[in-house]
Structures are given as C-alpha cells and as structure tokens.
Amino acid sequence: MMQRLTGAERQLALIISVLTLLSGLAMAAAGRADPLGIHGWIVVLFAGAVFLLTLGSIYDPEPREDRAVSYYDDPTKVGLILALGWAVVGMGMGVWVAAQLAWPDLRFDAAWSSFGRIRPVHTSGVIFGFGGNALIATSFHVMQRTSRARLAGHVSPWFVLLGFNLFCIIAASGYLMGVTQSKEYAEPEWYADIWLVIVWVVYFVLYIRTLARRNEPHIYVANWYYLAFILVVAVLHIVNNLAVPASLTGAKSYSAFSGVQDAMTQWWYGHNAVAFFLTAGFLGMLYYFLPKRAERPIYSYRLSILSFWGITFFYIWAGSHHLHYTALPQWVQTLGMTFSVMLLVPSWASAGNALMTLNGAWHKVRDDATLRFMMVAAVFYGLSTFEGSFMAVRAVNSLSHYTDWTVGHVHAGAMGWVALISFGSIYAVVPLLWQRETMYSWKLVEWHFWLALSGTVIYVFAMWNSGITQGLMWRTYTESGTLAYSFTDTLVAMHPYYVARAVGGALFLTGAVLALFNVVMTIRHAPEKRPERDYPTSSEATEPAVPAAE
Amino acid sequence: MLRKLVSPFARLFEFQARTHYRAERHSMALTIGIILAAGVGGFVEIAPLFTIDETVEEAPDMRLYTPLEQAGRDIYIREGCYACHSQMIRTLQDEVDRYGPYSLAVESKYDHPMLWGSKRTGPDLARVGEKYSDDWQVQHLIDPRAVVPESVMPQYAFLLNAELDTENLPDRLAALRAVGVPYTDEQIENASADARGQAMPETDGADGLVERFGDETNVRFFDGRRDRVTEMDALVAYLQILGGLTDLPAETQPAREE
Numbered sequence: 001m002m003q004r005l006t007g008a009e010r011q012l013a014l015i016i017s018v019l020t021l022l023s024g025l026a027m028a029a030a031g032r033a034d035p036l037g038i039h040g041w042i043v044v045l046f047a048g049a050v051f052l053l054t055l056g057s058i059y060d061p062e063p064r065e066d067r068a069v070s071y072y073d074d075p076t077k078v079g080l081i082l083a084l085g086w087a088v089v090g091m092g093m094g095v096w097v098a099a100q101l102a103w104p105d106l107r108f109d110a111a112w113s114s115f116g117r118i119r120p121v122h123t124s125g126v127i128f129g130f131g132g133n134a135l136i137a138t139s140f141h142v143m144q145r146t147s148r149a150r151l152a153g154h155v156s157p158w159f160v161l162l163g164f165n166l167f168c169i170i171a172a173s174g175y176l177m178g179v180t181q182s183k184e185y186a187e188p189e190w191y192a193d194i195w196l197v198i199v200w201v202v203y204f205v206l207y208i209r210t211l212a213r214r215n216e217p218h219i220y221v222a223n224w225y226y227l228a229f230i231l232v233v234a235v236l237h238i239v240n241n242l243a244v245p246a247s248l249t250g251a252k253s254y255s256a257f258s259g260v261q262d263a264m265t266q267w268w269y270g271h272n273a274v275a276f277f278l279t280a281g282f283l284g285m286l287y288y289f290l291p292k293r294a295e296r297p298i299y300s301y302r303l304s305i306l307s308f309w310g311i312t313f314f315y316i317w318a319g320s321h322h323l324h325y326t327a328l329p330q331w332v333q334t335l336g337m338t339f340s341v342m343l344l345v346p347s348w349a350s351a352g353n354a355l356m357t358l359n360g361a362w363h364k365v366r367d368d369a370t371l372r373f374m375m376v377a378a379v380f381y382g383l384s385t386f387e388g389s390f391m392a393v394r395a396v397n398s399l400s401h402y403t404d405w406t407v408g409h410v411h412a413g414a415m416g417w418v419a420l421i422s423f424g425s426i427y428a429v430v431p432l433l434w435q436r437e438t439m440y441s442w443k444l445v446e447w448h449f450w451l452a453l454s455g456t457v458i459y460v461f462a463m464w465n466s467g468i469t470q471g472l473m474w475r476t477y478t479e480s481g482t483l484a485y486s487f488t489d490t491l492v493a494m495h496p497y498y499v500a501r502a503v504g505g506a507l508f509l510t511g512a513v514l515a516l517f518n519v520v521m522t523i524r525h526a527p528e529k530r531p532e533r534d535y536p537t538s539s540e541a542t543e544p545a546v547p548a549a550e
Numbered sequence: 551m552l553r554k555l556v557s558p559f560a561r562l563f564e565f566q567a568r569t570h571y572r573a574e575r576h577s578m579a580l581t582i583g584i585i586l587a588a589g590v591g592g593f594v595e596i597a598p599l600f601t602i603d604e605t606v607e608e609a610p611d612m613r614l615y616t617p618l619e620q621a622g623r624d625i626y627i628r629e630g631c632y633a634c635h636s637q638m639i640r641t642l643q644d645e646v647d648r649y650g651p652y653s654l655a656v657e658s659k660y661d662h663p664m665l666w667g668s669k670r671t672g673p674d675l676a677r678v679g680e681k682y683s684d685d686w687q688v689q690h691l692i693d694p695r696a697v698v699p700e701s702v703m704p705q706y707a708f709l710l711n712a713e714l715d716t717e718n719l720p721d722r723l724a725a726l727r728a729v730g731v732p733y734t735d736e737q738i739e740n741a742s743a744d745a746r747g748q749a750m751p752e753t754d755g756a757d758g759l760v761e762r763f764g765d766e767t768n769v770r771f772f773d774g775r776r777d778r779v780t781e782m783d784a785l786v787a788y789l790q791i792l793g794g795l796t797d798l799p800a801e802t803q804p805a806r807e808e
Contacts, residue, residue: 101671104695104702114704116630178628182663211577219574227580232588239592246725250718252624254725259658260606261599263666268592276588305570306563312584316591325640326666327655329605332595339591398642402670475644483647487673488700 001074002057004065005154012155013054020166021047027191034250035177036191039170046166069535071144073433075157079137080426080433082165083130084516087419089172090125091509097122098505102498112176120175120187126414127185127277129168134422135281136161136203139226141429142288143207146223146546147214148536156206163199167192179251183266185273186240190253193241200234215538220546221304225284228312232276240269260327268319275315278413279381282421283311283350286381288546289425290374291357294364297547299356303349310346314339321392324401333394340392344385351382369442369449373424376453380416384409399471404497408463415456415508423448423515430519437529440521444514451511458504466497607656609796614660614731615788616763617719617745618779622788624722625781626665629706636667637676637792650677651799660731660795672703677793684772687786709782710773716742737762749773749783 002010021044028040097119099106107113140157144150151157171188174180180187188196207230211219242256257265291298298304320328320336355378358365365375387409391400400406427445431438439445473493476484573579599605615623626632639645641652653676658664667674682690689696692710694703719741727733737744740758747755748769756769768790773782793799 100704101702104704107704111629111706111708114629114706116633116704119630119633175630180627180630182627182630182632182665184668208577208581217575219577219580224574224580224584227577228584228588231581231584235585235588244725244728246718247721250721252718252722254722254729255663256729258660258662258730259664260655261596262662262664263658264596264599266663268596272588272592302563302567305567309566309570309583309587313587313590316588317595318591320595322668323666325642326638327653327658329599329602332599335595398640401640402636402668402674406669474648475642477644483644487648488698491671491702492700 001078002054003060004063004072004074006062007058009154010054010058010060013158014051014058016155016159017047017051017054021051030249031251032249035174035179036249036251038177039174039179039191039251042169042173043166046162046169050162067150069537070150071141071534071536072151072154072157073141073144075151075161076137076140076429077433079133079140079161080430081519082161083133083137083422084426084512084519086125086129086133086168087512088509088516090122090127090129091505091512093118093122093125095502095505095509098498098502102495102502111178117175117178120180121172123185124168124171124175124187126419127273128171129165131278131282131418131422132164132168133161134426135226135229135277135285136164138285138288138422138425138429139207139229139281141433142222142284143210143226144536145534146220146288147211147216148538149210149213149215150536151206152209152213153206156202160199160203160206163195163202167196167199170195174251181241181243181253181255183240183255184270186237186266186269189251190241190243190245191251193237193243197234197238200230200237204230204234215536220288221298221301221308222284222288224308225280225287228308229276229281229284232272232280232312232316236269236272236276240265260329263323263326264320264328264332267322268316271319271322272316274410274413275311275318278418279315280311282418285421285425286350286354286374286378289421289428290354290371290378291546293368293371293374293424293428294358294361295547296357296359296361299353299359303353307346307349307353310349311343314343314346318343318392321397322401324394324397337392337394341389344389347385347389348382351378351385354378354381369445370424370427370439372449373420373427373452376449377417377421377424380412380420380456384413384417387412399475400467403467403471404463404494405467405471408460408467411463412456412460415452415459419508419512420452420456423452423511426515426519430522431526431529432531432534434523434526435528435530436522436526438526440518440526444518448511448514448518451507451514455504455506455508455511458507459501460504462497462500462504466494466501469493469497605655606659607654607798609654609656609659609798611798612656612659612796613764613766614733614737615791615795616748616759616767617716617723617737617741618714618748618784619788619791620722620726621714621716621719621745621781622784622786623665625709625785626788631675632665632667634669634671634703635673635675636670637664637674638666639674639676645674646803649674650793651803654796654799654802656798657793657795660726662726662729662731672701675789675792679790679792679794684770684786684790685774687789688773688782691782691785706782706785709785710775710780712781714745714779714781714784716745716779719745734762745784746779748787749779750776 024043031037170192243253245253317339320332321340470490473485473490478484639649639653691706694701723738723741744759747759751769772786
C-alpha cells in the first residue's frame with residue numbers, strides 16, 4: 001500500500017507517526033500512576049506500528065501510476081475491513097452484555113467484565129467502530145465517484161482513518177479500565193476527545209478539498225449528507241465534551257455543565273448523534289448505493305432537498321424528548337416533542353424516496369440479497385423514525401421511558417437501518433474495489449440477510465414485550481391504591497425476553513461473522529474482473545456516477 | 551380553499567428548491583447552510599437554561615458532596631452504575647409513590663456531570679440515601695443475589711479490598727470548583743484528610759471534616775472495616791447521601807393522604 005505514496009508523502013507519514021508516538025510517550029510519562037499512562041503506551045504501540053510500516057518502505061521506488069486517471073481506494077479498502085472487524089467485536093460484546101442481563105454470573109471474577117464497564121464497549125464498538133469506519137470508508141468512495149475526482153491527498157485519508165481507529169481503541173480500552181465521562185455515546189475522556197477533534201478537522205478539510213476538485217457542477221445528494229454528518233458531529237462533540245481535567249496527569253475530568261443544563265446538553269448531543277452520525281451519514285450511503293445497485297435514478301430530486309433540510313433543521317430540536325417529566329423546564333420538553341413529531345415528515349420523505357426509487361427494479365430486490373439489504377434498511381428507517389416520533393409524545397414516553405422499549409427502538413434503528421444499509425453497501429462495493437467479478441459466495445450473502453432480518457425482528461419484539469410489560473407493571477395499582485408490583489417482580493417478568501433478546505443478537509452476530517468471512521474470501525479467491533469506467537474524468541460521455549433521471 | 555391554504559407552503563418549497571439548486575454548486579454555501587440550520591434548535595433550547603432564573607430552584611440548605619462522597623460518585627461513574635440506575639424521579643404519581651418526591655433541578659445543581667440516567671434495569675436511586683443500612687448496602691454490593699435473589703446486578707466485592715486513593719482529591723475538588731461548585735480553599739486543601747476522616751469516626755480527621763462540611767455530615771465506618779478507608783466506604787457514603795443534599799423536595803411536596 002505504501003508503494004502508492006510518493007517519497008515525500010511517506011516522509012510526511014513518518015513525521016506524523018513520530019509526533020503521535022512522542023505524545024504517546026508524554027502521556028505514558030505523565031500518567032504513570034493512572035489509566036492515562038496505559039493509554040499513552042497504547043498510543044506508542046499504535047504509532048510505532050505505523051512508523052515501522054512506513055519506514056520499511058521509505059526507500060521504495062516512486063509510484064508510476066498516473067494519479068489523474070484513477071481513484072485512490074486503499075484507505076477505503078482498509079476502512080471496510082476495519083468496519084467488519086469492529087462489527088464482530090462490537091456485536092460480540094452486545095451479545096455478552098445481553099446475556100449478562102439474563103444470566104448475571106456469566107462473567108469473569110474481575111472488575112472489567114461487569115455490565116457497567118462492557119456495555120459502552122458494545123455501544124461505542126458498533127456505533128463508532130463499525131458505523132464510523134463504514135461511514136469514513138464509504139464517504140471516501142462516494143465522494144470520489146460522485147465528484148469524478150481523486151481524493152485530495154494521500155496521507156490525510158490515512159490519518160483520518162487510522163486516527164479515528166486509535167480513538168476507538170482508546171475509548172474501548174478505557175471503558176474496561178473504568179475511564180468514562182458517563183455521558184452516553186460520549187464516554188471517552190478529555191485527551192481522546194481532543195484527538196478526535198484533530199482527526200475530524202482533517203476529515204472535513206479532506207472532504208471539502210476533494211469536492212473542490214470535482215468534475216461535476218453540482219454536489220450530489222449523498223455528499224450533502226456526509227457533509228452534514230462531518231460538520232454537525234464536530235459541533236456536538238466539542239460542546240458536549242467541554243470539561244475540566246482534574247489534573248493533566250490523570251484521565252479524570254469534570255463536565256463544564258451540571259444538572260439540568262448538563263442533561264439538556266447531553267441529550268442534545270445524544271439525540272443528534274443518532275441524527276447526524278446514525279442517520280445523515282447513512283442516508284449518504286443510501287442515496288449513493290441504492291440507486292447505483294438498482295440502476296435506477298433517485299425518484300425525486302425535490303424530495304431529497306426537502307428531506308435533507310428538514311432533517312438538518314428539525315432533528316436538533318428533538319433531544320429534549322429524552323427528558324419528559326423530568327426537572328427540565330416544561331417549555332423545552334414541549335419544543336422537543338413538537339419537533340420530534342414534525343420530524344416524521346422529512347424522515348418519511350427520505351424513506352419513501354428510497355423505496356420509490358426501486359419502482360421498476362423490484363425484481364432485482366427479489367433476486368439480489370445485496371439490494372434487498374438496502375431495501376429492508378429503508379423500510380426499517382421508516383418504521384423506526386415513526387416509532388421515534390411516537391415515543392417522543394409525552395404520554396407515550398411516560399410509559400416507554402426508562403424501559404426496554406427504548407432499547408428496542410434504538411436497535412430497530414441500529415440493526416434494521418444502520419447495520420443493514422452498511423452491509424448492503426459493503427457487499428455492493430467490495431467486488432468493485434478489489435476488482436472481482438462478484439462476492440465469493442452469494443449464498444452466504446443470502447444467509448446473512450435472513451440471519452440479520454430474523455435477529456432484528458426477534459430482538460425488537462422481545463424488547464417491545466419487555467418494555468411495555470415493565471412500564472405497565474410499574475404503574476399498576478391494587479384496588480386499595482398501593483403499587484401492585486415491587487421492582488423485583490418486574491425484573492423477574494423480564495427474564496424470558498432477555499433470553500430471547502440474546503438469541504436475536506446472536507443471530508445478528510452470526511450474520512456479521514459470515515460477512516467478514518465472505519469479504520475476506522472474496523479478496524483472496526474470487527475471480528478477477530476489471531471494472532469498466534471507474535476512473536475520474538471530466539468527459540460527459542462516460543457513465544454518470546449514479547444513474548441520472550430520465 | 552385547500553389551494554389557498556397550501557399555496558404559501560408550495561411557494562416556500564419552490565423557493566427552497568431554487569435556493570438549494572444554486573447552493574449545491576458551492577461546497578461552502580452548503581457548509582454554512584448546514585451550520586445555520588442545525589445551529590438554531592440547540593441555541594434556542596440550551597442557552598436560555600443558563601439565563602432563566604426559574605430553571606433551577608433556590609435551596610438555601612443545599613449542601614456539597616464531601617470529598618469521600620465525591621470519590622464515591624467518581625466510582626459510581628467508573629463502574630457505569632448510571633447505565634442501569636436513573637437518578638431522576640419523574641412527575642408521575644406511580645414514581646412518586648415508589649421512589650419519593652419527584653426530583654428537582656436544584657438537587658443536581660452541583661452534579662458535574664448529571665447522572666439522571668436513561669434506563670432502569672435496576673430501580674431509581676435518586677432518594678436511596680438512608681433507605682437501607684450501611685451494612686445492607688455493603689452486603690448487596692458484595693453479592694447482590696445474596697440479598698435480593700432475583701437481582702441481575704454485578705458483584706462489586708473487590709471494592710471492599712481496594713484502598714481508596716485520597717491523594718487526588720484536592721485536584722478533583724479544585725477542578726469541580728473551576729466548573730462552578732463552591733468549595734472553599736480550606737475544603738480543597740484538606741480534601742484527602744477529610745475523606746479519611748469521614749470513614750474513621752472519633753479521629754481528628756473526622757472533627758476537621760465536620761467543622762468544614764457541617765454537623766449533618768455522615769461520619770461512619772461505612773464498610774464496617776476499621777483498619778482502612780476503602781472504595782466501598784466511598785461508594786456507600788455517596789449512596790447514603792443521595793436525595794439528602796436538600797430538604798426542599800420533601801418540604802414542597804407534602805406526602806399524599808391515603
């Protein structure tokens with residue numbers, strides 16, 4: 001891979017890895033008596049590996065390829081493999097935490113293996129490890145094709161990808177050591193947060209510079225979403241993670257905000273991590289790979305515009321629906337509820353736009369599991385956004401909040417929408433990138449599809465049942481006006497659903513393992529085939545990046 | 551009639567589509583548009599919470615966490631207890647009947663970060679303080695299923711043997727003061743000794759602690775061990791103060807007549 005970099009680029013990579021290594025050493029020295037020190041050594045190891053890799057090929061001959069006539073796909077390839085690796089780790093952790101709730105002794109006699117410490121490894125592993133790598137990798141792919149231009153830089157995409165994975169490793173290892181800010185989906189401590197800001201700024205600059213090279217007057221809709229994902233996640237991340245470290249030699253920090261303001265900021269972040277990480281970015285994926293695979297143009301350009309700005313504007317208001325009936329002032333709760341309901345319009349506009357795009361290609365959905373992944377993802381997107389708006393209504397929320405219904409809702413979105421669109425996109429793009437005829441085994445793709453779908457359905461139904469049951473039990477009164485059930489009564493009632501949930505998760509995990517296997521075998525064994533017309537060009541005569549409307 | 555109602559919206563969409571059509575040829579126009587569109591909601595909902603006085607009630611008797619309680623709170627966060635236990639009783643009758651008066655904003659005024667939580671795999675803990683004895687809490691943390699057979703909570707027996715690191719407490723309290731908790735210089739300087747004193751009754755440390763944090767402060771052998779101050783001491787001290795920082799909720803919400 002290093003052979004594609006020029007000598008100057010390899011030197012730059014070397015310098016960056018040395019600088020990272022030195023900051024790792026500084027962390028290790030400063031935090032000797034603290035988890036910060038262990039994180040320092042992890043940084044040293046990571047940067048050291050990159051350093052050795054680069055050094056090994058520093059004197060290799062200069063690349064001879066003509067950069068003007070090809071895309072730069074190496075970071076995309078590595079990113080996709082990393083995404084699948086994280087999927088297996090993150091989902092594996094998910095099955096384990098799920099099993100712990102059914103059988104609490106299914107753990108080691110060690111502090112790191114308790115539910116509280118490994119649960120964020122699951123959430124961060126799937127959201128950031130799997131989702132984030134899938135987003136970064138596909139965004140590199142999509143921005144080049146829709147701009148018909150090569151990536152603007154050869155070191156920066158590596159910096160973004162590897163830097164982001166270093167963040168994920170620091171996050172996951174930190175949770176096991178008890179390093180957490182306790183803010184859900186923003187648990188990593190201050191030094192990891194600062195590192196992510198640096199990575200993210202480079203990502204944004206790379207994106208804008210690549211767009212600036214485009215051979216198309218218009219920026220394609222997928223890129224609007226990727227852009228919104230990059231920008232708004234940066235704002236959310238910086239504001240919600242404002243904190244004062246207790247000392248520069250330790251990991252611990254204290255949030256700049258407290259109480260009600262902290263709660264609002266956290267859920268403004270939390271809900272918009274869903275909006276701009278788990279929705280906007282993946283809509284970018286959907287808007288490119290679904291029409292491409294179906295070979296049909298997007299049904300409506302106008303609808304794309306409406307839903308894009310609707311999602312960007314409305315979503316931000318919705319966070320306070322996580323705080324109904326709490327000490328948050330009523331007016332903020334009401335705003336959150338109102339906008340959450342209105343959000344259904346742009347959400348369904350997106351889902352409908354995707355499904356209408358398939359008109360005329362439904363026979364392909366039937367025959368091609370890859371396209372079916374994307375179709376079902378759009379359906380789950382529609383379903384879970386409907387459910388989300390419904391649950392944001394105050395009266396519904398009084399029942400659903402604090403119960404497994406929320407967990408089920410999140411997983412309908414995360415498994416049914418985010419993971420399925422990612423798998424569909426990966427199956428679509430892997431043969432193209434590695435120049436293979438098809439995937440190694442279409443049967444395994446088919447198996448994966450049904451495992452994933454049945455796993456999701458089992459999971460979601462289990463959580464609907466447990467959530468609604470528990471919510472109702474909590475509020476049931478006896479005829480004499482006392483509460484009918486103790487908390488432990490409700491916990492006992494959850495057990496069968498917790499078992500079912502673990503089973504659903506295990507099916508889903510099995511599918512992800514098959515995907516990783518299938519991709520590796522495709523790279524190693526599938527017959528070769530050079531793709532036609534997959535190169536940057538300003539010529540109108542070549543095939544458009546995505547099918548154009550008639 | 552319908553046409554008249556719809557037409558302003560139709561014109562708005564037309565305008566939006568035209569503007570967008572021009573903007574999507576410029577990456578910076580899109581960038582600015584996204585930041586503006588996404589900026590409004592957060593600003594309108596969050597900024598006023600810092601300026602409107604009624605957002606947080608006045609509670610003159612509101613007290614601060616002692617160094618030991620704060621250390622316990624840090625352990626609560628470290629172990630991820632917030633993933634299964636909320637600390638926010640909603641304004642719903644069944645919650646008030648089950649857990650006590652609904653939570654007020656002022657109660658988490660000094661909580662950096664707040665631990666309101668989002669899921670109750672276990673019960674709410676906002677008012678768990680002094681609901682159970684120290685001994686019950688310790689036994690329950692060592693082996694939850696020995697006390698509550700149906701429980702799915704992890705065991706935390708290791709806390710009983712983990713000596714509490716009190717050296718870092720002055721730094722921690724100073725950082726908390728930097729973000730707005732009104733600790734005095736004295737409280738910060740003596741944080742380590744005060745933490746040990748709270749778990750060692752009838753020592754000089756305990757006297758100093760009471761002097762700096764008030765007579766109401768709990769001074770006990772929280773974990774039952776008299777030889778040293780453990781993480782168990784800190785966590786139990788924290789659990790026992792939950793809901794006890796101010797009397798305002800009990801005063802403003804009289805118990806329901808049966």
